[in-house]
Amino acid sequence: MKSTVFKKAIALVAAMTLTMGALAGCGRGGSSGSSASTPASNATSQGGSAQTSTDGKPDTWIADRKVTIQAYVDDIGYALPEDTANNPVFQEIKKRTGIELEILYTPSDSDSKTLAAQLAAGTIPDMIVCYLNNSVRKEFPILYKAAKEGMFADVSEFMKNSKVYKKYMEPGYLPDDTYKNIVFREDFDGVYLMHLSIDAQDHSTEFDPNKDYVGGLMIQKKIADALGVDVKKVRTLDDFYNLLVAIKNGGFTDDNGNPVYPLGPKYWGGSVDTIDNICRPIDWGVSDGYNLDENGKVKHEIETEYAWKKVEFMRKLLAEGLMNPEFFTMDSTRSEEVSRNHNSAIMADCHNYVDLVYETNDWVPLGILNNIAGQQSKVTNGKSGYGCWAISAEAKNPEEIFKLFDYLASEEGQLLCEYGVEGLSYNMVDGKPVLTPEVQQHLDASDHEWLINNIGAGFGGAGCVFFDFMMTDVDPEVRFGESRPGSGTATVYENAVKLAKEYPVTYVLVKGLKASAFLNATEMADVKAQMSTLNYKETLVQATYADSEKEARKILDSFKKQLESAGLAQLEEYVQKVYDADHDAVQFYK
């Protein structure tokens, strides 16, 4: 009897535990975030208007509250302080504005997928921030849908009274794409998406070796010297091919004594994007695959012989052992390894601010190869953005959130965000900030963790990336006398700057949006849905690895049919109409 009662009691306890456990998982994940911000918001509204609450508070005071931000940016997520409550920059923001910042990040294999999932589930906190270079990027359709459906707060009224963001309304301040397709879209009934990292002045056609990156193809200096090659004169596809052949015949070996691959993957891992670097002279589809044919008609590259020319060239490189077979697929760890042990004579992509380049002096830029128009210059379409933020429609007092980011984008805010707290991480010398020796030392040693946890400022991306990412109206050289914190006095990037001076880049301005940006037009919705599942560059790679020429051509033909079936003719017709009306509207050149 005793044992039966005991068994029943155990069973009951076990069952209750399991039941409670099951039920405990059913609560809404976002509730804790909301409840955390609610009392703070109430405290603000109880405190009354700004006039009554600023007694004894700095002029920059906004409200005593908490703002929770969900970041869909891995660079931000992996560079957050462990303890924001005791972090100097977070504390200073709280002191100046009354706002406590909480930044959330959900690690995943793709930030854009997390963004889609959380927007669909309606679990966003006060504000979101994500990558967004332009309106063609994969995050945009999701943001667009959310904005159209009222997920975000309209900030148009707040912009009018702002200090920095009101500049967005000035004609010519924003890039065309940002203005027409992101911030002030005609089909929006307000302003919902704020594009970030907009330069105060358009420097897009000027090359500044003190801050600009020199990137693309990079060759081992000792190999270039041994072959007596002037790397700047490698401009055509033949030049490039001949160089690869010369490397192969040169019998060069890597650090382990194995023969080098003349062409290796990009430093950050194999990618189909590197086709642009190695096939630049035959990259006809300059507008995201589209261009004008000899009759002035908009066509996709797949409809021309250039698709095959690319495949043929890459097949030749593979067949002759001039390219690492894992060029497109190597994972980032191994790719870094083959670059570091000099197994690649040429890296398909890297830049002068990667430690491998500026610390070793082993690598120099190659080319760049000419574009389809025969120019060695890089093409720019003017100013551009990098990130985007939006305030949730459910956020309490969105104006306070807007004011906070308007303040952080001001000169005073930028100084705090990029340099930290005066006296702690920098001092003002002749009106310009100069990092303290201790901070400079950690910056030179690339001690990111120390910078993030002990200071918390952005330091041009070397510290807490969030604050660097949220900048806009950017003009550091004019405001702070250097392109990024510490670059004026830093020794660590000396070689990077030196390389940029030795291998300057020229730019050519081509105005307009890429042809694929017009898929965002309302009448193109169905075409976009079909085309979004197709990947032209992957098709080129697939054809490159095909067993025979016949099979490779079949793969290209099949892709062409898929594209036609998805509505290629409709898109081409639409883009043609836009281009005919305004030649500066679409980015075409040849």
Added chain:
Amino acid sequence: MSKRNPSVAYIQKKPLGKRLLKFWPLYVMLVPCIIYYILFCYIPMGGIVLAFKDYSFKKGIYGSDWVGFRYFKTFFTSYDCGRLLRNTLTVGLIKCILEFPFAIILALMLNEIKSYRFKKISQTITYLPHFLSSVIIITMMQRILAPNNGVLNQVISAMGGDGSTFFLMKAKYFYQILFGMDIWKNIGWDSIMYLAAIAGIDPTLYEAAEIDGCNRLKRMRYITIPGIRGTIGLLFIMGVGGLLSSGFDQIFLLRTPGNMSVADTLDTFVVRVGLQNGQFGYATSIGLIQGIVGLILVVSANKICKRMTEVSLW
């Protein structure tokens, strides 16, 4: 078919209230299970309506506007449809049909091992891969199958062959790689059910067969296999339901631009379209097609099995 157990009949005769009172600890233990199924299996089924709606972030699943069969029409008229169905069915056939006998063969082989210690070691070794994540397994495969310096290519090279084949970039090797990897990962785990069924066979049957002069092969053929026929039937019926679902993680990780023509399946397409492009309704409709086809296949396989072998799920 068989006589009903008298104690079950007795219990079922009693009113529900009395049964609840008498066996309440058992019913309490059932509660978490019921809650789990309601919350995680039945309630989410309501999300199927998304296949017929233009999903709005703001309005939610039930408030969004109806679009009828638009997504189904889009899918079946799209260029991708044939290729996706073909690829998914091929992978499904490999996983559900082609791989099916291997676990049975392993279970039969393990059953014939006389040394208890060797048997346990063999079992443990074959189970182990099941507990490894697909990411680890596929990373290992990538290293093994790498061109030039991969183990397989080095072996081929040592034997005088061409050691530069990039297996993962060739569509023609994709199914073989998938088959080999899946077998290695799951064969041990899948054999557990069969081993349990074999353990339930009356040992006197084997003794009688031995006395009658049956060798081991005959005992396996006439006692073991018929003894686990029911289990084989049930697992086959359940497996057939997954014919139109290729599994996501393995395929997704094995995909390269080179093998995309055969490695793009409905499961990967759903993720690409649904999560990356935010077309939740379209992705749900494809998921629904998979579910319905799976259900039809299970019901059909159950009927066929019942007619042919008297084994069935219900």
